[in-house]
Amino acid sequence: MNVVQLSKQKQQPEPSAPAVVPLPLQAAPSSSSVPARGRTLIQGLQRLVLPPAIGIVSFVLVWALVSTTSDLPSPAKTFATAVQVFSDPFYDKGPNDQGIGWNVLRSLARVGLGFGLAALVGIPLGFLIGYFGFLSRAMAPIISVLRPVSPLAWLPIGLYIFKQAQPAAIWVIFISSLWPMVLNTAAGVAQIPQDYHNVGRVLNLPPWKLFSRILFPAVVPYLLTGVRLSVGIAWLVIVAAEMLTGGVGIGFWMWDQWNNLSVEHLIIGIFVVGLVGLLLEQAILLMARRFRY
Numbered sequence: 001m002n003v004v005q006l007s008k009q010k011q012q013p014e015p016s017a018p019a020v021v022p023l024p025l026q027a028a029p030s031s032s033s034v035p036a037r038g039r040t041l042i043q044g045l046q047r048l049v050l051p052p053a054i055g056i057v058s059f060v061l062v063w064a065l066v067s068t069t070s071d072l073p074s075p076a077k078t079f080a081t082a083v084q085v086f087s088d089p090f091y092d093k094g095p096n097d098q099g100i101g102w103n104v105l106r107s108l109a110r111v112g113l114g115f116g117l118a119a120l121v122g123i124p125l126g127f128l129i130g131y132f133g134f135l136s137r138a139m140a141p142i143i144s145v146l147r148p149v150s151p152l153a154w155l156p157i158g159l160y161i162f163k164q165a166q167p168a169a170i171w172v173i174f175i176s177s178l179w180p181m182v183l184n185t186a187a188g189v190a191q192i193p194q195d196y197h198n199v200g201r202v203l204n205l206p207p208w209k210l211f212s213r214i215l216f217p218a219v220v221p222y223l224l225t226g227v228r229l230s231v232g233i234a235w236l237v238i239v240a241a242e243m244l245t246g247g248v249g250i251g252f253w254m255w256d257q258w259n260n261l262s263v264e265h266l267i268i269g270i271f272v273v274g275l276v277g278l279l280l281e282q283a284i285l286l287m288a289r290r291f292r293y
Contacts, residue, residue, distance in 0.1 A: 073264045081264040095248065096256070100269075103253040104276060107242065110166075110249065111234045114173025118230060122178045123223065126185025127215075136186065143179065151176040151237045155244060165245035169238065176237045177230035184229070188222025189215065224288040231284055235277045250276075 060075050067074040073081075089101030129136045154175045158168030192215060200210040242251025250273060257265035 130189025184226030
């Protein structure tokens, strides 16, 4: 092999190695993201839990302080009595000696019956008052006079008409919870835009379809507000009515405990009335959210 051939072999380029394509690097999870989520969760819990907890603890401390300077039972003594009361809430030893569970259920039954009758009357009446201007003007003075009357002022009328305590208590609930549903439903109907009525006329909708497809959905928020107010009023009224009429019920139970000078049971009854009222209100709010969405 001569020198020329050797030089040509040296000038030939050597085969290059295959190119290495770098793989995309995956970002490692930041170690600071986990503590950040934890801090967000803790802050959310603090906003939701801490203020109510501080309020409850402050209330109990004030209660304990007042009980040391008066005859009011202390929180510890009331809690011990509550454990005894709720250990057997459904005992039955006769018409005038039943557990607090039976009394609450009987009061809820009265509220449900009186409130149901008020809804059957008040909601259609509210639609008519809101839809027909003449009827609204005719009913305005009657509602303005009767609505401010104290609920217990209707109790003697109920006793005179029905001659029994049970229907008289239901009558008081009915007449007391009627007005919020009437007024709120009428206000909702009156606030419906005229364009909604024009759409019904253009589509030649019969009255029932106009009501079910256009008027009723627009009035639902106002109607549910009236229902919420009526339920709260009905639960407030039943306690006072049962104190006066007697029988089985949470109001009668509280009045009976007062006659027996059992202040601890009376305080327990107050908390039970408040908690049941809160549950009723939350149930109405849940129903309102379902209708809204």
